[in-house]
Amino acid sequence: MRITMIGSGYVGLVSGVCFADFGHEVICVDKDTSKIEALKRGEIPIFEPGLEQLVADNVRAGRLSFTTDVETSVAASDVVFIAVGTPSRRGDGHADLSYVYAAAREIAEHVKDFTVIVTKSTVPVGTGDEVERIVRETNPQADVAVVSNPEFLREGAAIEDFKRPDRIVIGLNDERARGVMTEVYRPLYLNQAPLLFTSRRTSELIKYAANAFLAMKITFINEMADLCEKVGANVQEVSRGIGLDGRIGSKFLHAGPGYGGSCFPKDTLALAKTAQDYDSPVRLIETTVSINDNRKRAMGRKVVTAMGGDIRGKSVAVLGLTFKPNTDDMRDSPAISIIQTLQDAGATVTGYDPEGMENARQVIDNIAYAEDAYSAARGADALVIVTEWNQFRALDFVRLKSIMKAPVLVDLRNIYRHDEVAKHGFAYTSVGRPSSD
């Protein structure tokens, strides 16, 4: 199959290279010239484990190429994926579909023979209808089938997720697309990955329902963590105790500073907005959104309390700035609000992240950036772990104690136990656990 991927970001690039690895001929397009130039030089614009090698292998094999020229690539393709961003629209929280619609127009101008247009971006119910309308309006001669195929990969494990998905959801209203999409995913299909065919609208909703459910699960355990702190229970044991029940499942039950990232915050909000528009509000999700929004600053206040309540003029070291480990993605990271809260209370902040500092500089002002965890901690009145990168899991507490001004550790990811930190003389605060655990 000849495939064009419009948008070569986290999803477009990973999907594109994986399709190439399946044996398809893939052209990744982006309107960002510097991104395409970098990709042509073999430089990967994002941090994603394994991606650089896979791109290099597939470029060398002649199955993967990069361009800014939509016209030639679309005209020569059997399938065109739209994998552009769908951020929150400024002001009202609806998904901003302008990039999707612009891509649809460009595709329509250049399609030749029968072409399957696939929306991989996360889009509200009904977007496929509008993409189809735009294509027909722009080019009444175009022979296309518009399909929904939402992506469920996780940053940090994107290639593995793409190649070994729990399921592949394909929403179509035009039966001609069924065979084409089965062919696109043939290696996974042969490997028994469930291919779930639905209507286009159902498929669009599945993606939002999945993300909203996961966000709700995280938020549930975060509220349990708060309750644990009040009643003297341990949230990790509560998680294990409920997670072993097969109906609940153990994943996404780790208490922490609140969900962030490029998907959950915007997708929960967009689902709530869609549901309101259809006069069928999803109150559980509306509440999830507001609990999570409050939680991020609450975590900043937790640090303030751990430091004795007055942090004016004090210095705080923050380890981990990205919204989760193994990515450089800073979009909606809890670190942003936590650091802002600390600055509002009068502290100065030094941050360190293994991969996210370049992106962090774009979104977090007025902090110092350190070379590693220990230079961040030097002279600090407290050390805060916001993201559980592996390299923070075995910190040298003897060394930390000797370089910090005060031995205070706030572990917002529960990666340590109280006794192993306290024995080095640290005051230790975690999330949802009694102070002795």
Ligand code: NAD
């Ligand atoms: P991204 O911002 O990393 O990438 C989008 C890319 O599209 C950018 O490089 C941009 O320059 C390009 N682009 C925009 N308009 C274009 C056009 N007309 N022609 C060519 N290129 C264009 O975004 P992302 O994180 O890859 O997300 C893309 C979509 O996938 C979103 O809808 C998101 O919700 C969804 N999604 C993301 C993830 C994730 O983990 N990042 C997971 C599942 C689904």
